[in-house]
Amino acid sequence: MSEGYSALGLDPRRGLKVRAAPFLEEMNLGYGAADVVVCRAGAGTIAELTEFGAPAILVPYPHAAEAHQELNARFLEREGAARVVPDRDLDAAALAALVRGLLEAPDALGEMSRRSRALSGENAADKIVDIISRYLGSPA
Numbered sequence: 001m002s003e004g005y006s007a008l009g010l011d012p013r014r015g016l017k018v019r020a021a022p023f024l025e026e027m028n029l030g031y032g033a034a035d036v037v038v039c040r041a042g043a044g045t046i047a048e049l050t051e052f053g054a055p056a057i058l059v060p061y062p063h064a065a066e067a068h069q070e071l072n073a074r075f076l077e078r079e080g081a082a083r084v085v086p087d088r089d090l091d092a093a094a095l096a097a098l099v100r101g102l103l104e105a106p107d108a109l110g111e112m113s114r115r116s117r118a119l120s121g122e123n124a125a126d127k128i129v130d131i132i133s134r135y136l137g138s139p140a
Contacts, residue, residue, distance in 0.1 A: 028052070035109060036102050038095065041073035041084075049076070053117030055109050056082040057098055059090055081116035 024030040031052035039045055041058040049056050060069035076082035
């Protein structure tokens with residue numbers, strides 16, 4: 001794990017924990033433990049991030065159909081819930097600087113988390129019924 005710290009230019013004695021994982025069986029535990037998540041920007045991932053209110057650094061998959069990951073990522077960025085780094089611009093130094101900057105700004109991370117959670121699909125079914133009912137001109 002020490003290589004994770006050194007790659008980010010972090011001092012492990014400062015109480016920061018870095019974990020890189022290609023796959024987690026229980027994503028809820030990963031999101032719940034993370035101060036900031038670095039990931040792609042598919043629809044499922046975006047739904048999970050907002051459900052858990054996880055601040056994120058999004059690296060959209062550059063070959064996604066109709067650039068949908070870029071659109072997803074930029075939406076969260078505009079809403080203040082994420083930062084976006086295009087795949088072509090991703091390198092260790094840029095990522096390290098971004099992660100370090102966020103970890104050293106707990107108020108900013110807290111605000112990103114709040115904004116992310118505000119985008120979740122909470123009560124989504126009720127909202128959909130309300131929208132359809134209004135469109136059809138009948139009360140829900």
